[in-house]
Amino acid sequence: METAAGSPAGAAAVFQAEIARALQSSLFGLDSHQRLSATGALPLGAMVWLPIGGLVLGLFGWILSRRRAHALVDVVEANALYGGRLSARDSATICAQTLISNGAGASVGLEAAYAQAGGWFGSALGRRFNLRRHDLRTLVGAGAGAAIAAAFGAPLTGAFYAFEIVIGSYAPSTLAPVAAACLASVLTARLLGSAP
Secondary structure (H helix, E strand, C coil): CHHHHHHHHHHHHHHHHHHHHHHHHHHHCCCCCCCHHHCCCCCHHHHHHHHHHHHHHHHHHHHHHHHCCCCCCCHHHHHHHCCCCCCHHHHHHHHHHHHHHHHCCCCCCCHHHHHHHHHHHHHHHHHHCCCCHHHHHHHHHHHHHHHHHHHHCCHHHHHHHHHHHHHCCCCHHHHHHHHHHHHHHHHHHHHCCCCC
16 A cells, blocks of 8 residues: 555656746746756846745735635654644645745755645545544655655665654554555656656
């Protein structure tokens, strides 16, 4: 079951990275192999996208605050307070906010989007099979860690992220599921041609 959460988490990480790169390429006029963070200089006119991205993000947040009765729940909070139950709407919103920020050139990493999407895959799968609270929390952590692992091509990094940040503890019973998810995600990312 963990590989069933790890593989889509890896694919989601690759997909999100491609969206962010496409946004940066189109807004800042970068070549497909060029990364914004590694660019030495940009034309002065391209700098307008950073405040425009901030305005778009602010407007997006304002609209959300007018339509929502509660705050967004991220993967760590969902695991700590709600037993691993993640909303698809909250997850999509957090991913969109992160992609807008990163795509417009803000110095924001995509890790929040990766972890949120991966955790959501774990949560959705676990709820589908009506897992117990502990098992659901483990699967959410495995999905989030798997997405981080795929993004960086580092299964151990993803596993430690899952244990330390999302699950919040180390236990022998969680070692195999998290490791399986992280390995599956890295393999999926490589099969999709992603270079960490």
